[in-house]
Amino acid sequence: MMDTAKTNALAAQLLADMGARTKYKPLRLDGATIDADTAYEVQRQVVQHAQQAGAGQVAGYKIGLTSGAMQRFCGVDEPILGRLLTGRQVQSGTTVRRADFVRLGLESELALRIAKPFPAMRDGNVFALLECIDQAAAAFEIVDDRDADYSSLDAYSIAAENSWNAGMILGPPISARELGSFGNLQGRLLINGAEVAQGNSSDVLGSPLNVMAWLGRFAQRAGFSLEPGQWVLTGSMIATKFPAVGDRVRFELGSLPPVEISVV
Template structure:
């Protein structure tokens, strides 16, 4: 990061963090700083994560966003983005989420990779990902935005930790050799009503490629994917808005399910 940008990075991170004090979304960074670059946005994210660590949180993994062509086209980009996960973001399978912990949440069904080896970019291949993966588990990601009404550009969501909120891991781990990850079917239910369906291939054609992309992207910022980390590999269908009282469940064909509820 250039020294003369440091104060701007800190100011932008504080702006996003103020959403929690006020209990509502804030103005998009890109309306305050029309020249905000994607690199600068990642440094805003990294500053926020460093603050989390200083306050006692531990990094548990990463999430990959914008893995569908539809979302990439919507934001006018040609690659995914990523955010960090911490231990404060994990919710137990079947658990409850108080609306005091979220601002404007939406729920996605995903596949989570649990690593048994480090993945160090920039030359990580799909084969490397397969070899470094311990198990795959069903997951729900609760995406959330500190930006009011989700009025985001790519730079806005990157700065906002890729709109990360919370995540839930299912309890049915499978070795990656036991499943055809591209063909796993997923059905997402809200209050027992089917909302949408998807398959593994919805994430850039192959979730394994998403993880390889992430490892290589992170090399630019001298970040390594560590053994034991959770990697949320991208939504398999559209995100569904959550309100207090809603119950969500994602069923994965021959792979179990994962669920969570929202309370006041």
């Protein structure tokens, strides 16, 4: 059973560390790693604090650690969820300030927009979700890992920190019907015009639809609704890149319009 007083104290300490821009360290409660219930209660408080500071309303969800590349990169083996906020959305083609982050990271993703509530999610019915998605876009997730040491991560500590989400950059969206089931879209990441990595949309849990199904099951268990108009970042198909000041970063994914950002 979750100890409310200790969990609140843990959330307060994490918020203080984030505000002071200290180096990330895994969370511990009574000397042990935290569990999922504790992590997502701390996340609730972190998101609430951000909203009180003017970060806006929940605009959707990021599902992290969905690809083998990202799980190997972070040394973990399970997805995590974070909440996207309206005040942290940036348009493709604009700039972000490196100095606004402890360590700025960009993750290359397929974003899908929810059109209507999901059906009850059971194994094997992921294709029913095609009717629940109306738009798709290439996207960057902005993350701030607070200069984490990747040899000592745990998934629930990251989840508690709203899964490190610091924003979302959407490329121009298109109708989801044009992409079919969203699988096997080839991705290319370019920095200053040079290709630095490739990925594939099927690298995220085998299919972005599997990611959406995971989200549907998570929402059912946690007791919250997925609302029409919300965007879902389905996970980075390329390991996080940490751009430098002056970099121009572009992600191309299948037939989708690319998403671009400059770092100043």
